[in-house]
Amino acid sequence: METALAKTPQKRQVMFLAILMLLWEAGSEALRYSIPEETESGYSVGNLAKDLGLGVGELATRGARIHYKGNKELLQLDIKTGNLLLYKKLDREALCGATDPCILHFQLLLENPVQFFQADLQLADINDHSPEFPEREMLLKISEGTQPGTVFPLKIAQDFDIGSNTVQNYTISPNSHFHVATHTRGDGRKYPELVLDKALDREERPELSLTLTALDGGAPPRSGTTTVRIVVLDNNDNAPEFLQSLYEVQVPENSPLNSLIVAVSARDLDAGAYGSVAYALFQGDEVTQPFVVDQITGEIRLKRALDFEATPYYNVEIVATDVGGLSGKCTVAIEVVDVNDNAPELTLSTLSSPTPENAPETVVAVFSVSDPDSGDNGRMICSIQNDLPFLLKPTFKNFYTLVTQRKLDRESQAEYNITITVTDLGTPRLKTEYNITVLVSDVNDNAPAFTQTSYTLLVRENNSPALHIGSVPEGPFPGHLVDVSGTGTLSQSYRYEVCLSGDSGTNEFNFLKPIIPNFLPQGAGDEVGKTAAFRNSFGFN
Structure with missing residues (x-):
């Protein structure tokens, strides 16, 4: 496709140049409005x-x-x-x-x-959403030998509002063993951690049930709750630890399903069953996340197609949990790499058809082009066929106008079929074609014309009146009758018999210039009737 385009010099091409865009941005300021x-x-x-x-x-x-x-x-x-x-x-x-x-x-x-x-x-934004936890209950298994000060990660609540209207704080129902701490992630979201304040005793209380509440910053604040169920286990000394707390990877958006993204790994220093770990998505986002983690190997694979234009980044949290219920957590930062998978789009704003034939530089169509891809994948070239009397002009940011390059001639061509081609600069190049039909409207730009500048008719004298001796061929209008003055020149055009003077000394009748049909002047018939010298009369059709 790229080679074919390169070998098409007859196409006019107009490119969105970065410097022009910078000049436009510097020289124009948008009107700004704001509403809730x-x-x-x-x-x-x-x-x-x-x-x-x-x-x-x-x-x-x-x-x-x-x-x-x-x-x-x-x-x-x-x-x-x-x-x-x-x-x-x-x-x-x-x-x-x-x-x-x-x-x-x-x-x-x-x-x-x-x-x-x-x-x-x-x-x-208005505060029209309440925080929601992904699950109605969270289960934690904590060894009774766990030391006070140990931190246990909790799943965050989702709030679709932004800014202060999203989740700002977490609280836990009053109890003697735990409190909840609220922290801020790199993306600005608040997340909770459960902190052990007092050692657990399985014999005294084998299970606890607490209520975790998420509060947003609206006025009044909205809230959401979930239950944290804690099962106290026998001694389990060590929690799993990941080899890295943060994994960073780049993935092309056109990666096939089941592609390996990255493999995470955690280790547990305990022996036996307590040293085995299982991996899982921490937030339970199996429905929304396009990734899946193998609970045994820690391999993260692609389960659903990626789309850079929809979501260019993902932060995936993985939890490793041992048999004793202790867990560790890591974050996988996934950057989706753009590929040229979107063809340019053209939106027609206005089309003026028919277009008058006598108006050069008339705006025929106004349209905008766009491409959601990034970089060269989103840069575009716009073109039309070269053998047309039209031009493309960039007028405003991503807008073009299609204008007539010169006066059109409806009599030679009354209709134009124009193909607007928009091509991006990605690899491979993708293009979109948009066809429009422009009709040319007629204006009165052609005067009536005879096929000859002179016609000569010969007639014998003494013929009968009103004898038909010839006709004038039709031009762009029907034939009509004309009057000849005594000097042999054409006067006005009107519908009555044309007469030849008998004493003119000639039997030739010459048309000297084209005549436009008109009407019978007042008194013309009387003048003919009074002129006895007119012997022969003949009509022209």
Whole structure:
């Protein structure tokens, strides 16, 4: 595919150059609006006409409209008032997930003449989700010989809100043996650890049941709970320890299923059964994680396809547990490497068809292109066929306009089939083709014309009146009758018999220039009737 493209010099190509993008970013500033998520539909976000310094009337006369990538309809523009209205309730978590801040990009497009304005809408989070633990109960097996101060990892609660509205603290129900400590991970999430304060005695109390509570930072705060069941075992001196606390790996997003990602390893210094360990995903994310760990070997393999554009990073926590219930934990940081697996996308914003034939540099179509891949995989070249009187012009960030290069001629070609080709620069190169049909509308740019500049008809004198002696061939309009003045030149064109003067001294009748059909002038018939010198009359069809 790459070779074929390289051998196609007849295609006009326009490339998104990084330096042009930097210049655009430096020379333009987007309008910014902010509303809380879940705001009711119909809410007025702002007034675009006022904020851009446009007259309200301009929005209607210039064909203003809102454009989104992917044709999502989130906002509406009232072109009578200039108000930007919320089309429907917006859920920040559904649109942006854990991304913070949540910013939706859109453009105001003015079609006549073409002009773009960039605008952003930021969705502020509200505390509409409560923390949830992955399981209703956690089971810990702890040896009665475990020393106070020993830490036991607990599973974190999930909260889809962000910032202060997500989990901020953990508490445990009052008891004499444990307290819970809250820590912050590298990604900002809070996680709990159970800390032993007082040694356990299996004979005194073989089992404990505690309630773990996760609290978010909303006002008022929301909470979620789970039960921590602790089984006290006979002495087990050593907990498993991983050879590394952090494993870092890179995985191409097109890796086949069951590919080996990495193998983790933990050891337990105890002898016999207490020295055997079993591996598992710590958070119990078997449903959401695309990875699986072998409980015996510690090998982590791919069980579901990766997608760099959806999730470029994973932090997977692995726990190793011995028979006595003691455990250790490590983190596997997995970076998904982008490959060129997405073809460019083209979104047509407007198409002006038919297009008048007499207007060069007329905007025929406005469209945007995008590619979710990164690096060269997401850089694009846009082209059309070379043998067409059209040009592609980059106009605004990732927007193009298709314009007429010169005046068109409907009489020579009334329709054009244009293929817009968008190709990325990845390996292998992927492309998307989009076909549009442009009709050319007629304008009155051709005057009527005869096929000859002079016609000569010969007629004998003394013939009967109204004798048909010839006809003028049709040009681009029907034949018509003409009047000849006494000097032999063409005068006006109107529908009545054309007469030849008998005393003109010639039997030739010459047409000297093209005539456009008109109407019978007042008094023309009277003049003919009064001229006795007209002996012969003949008509032209």
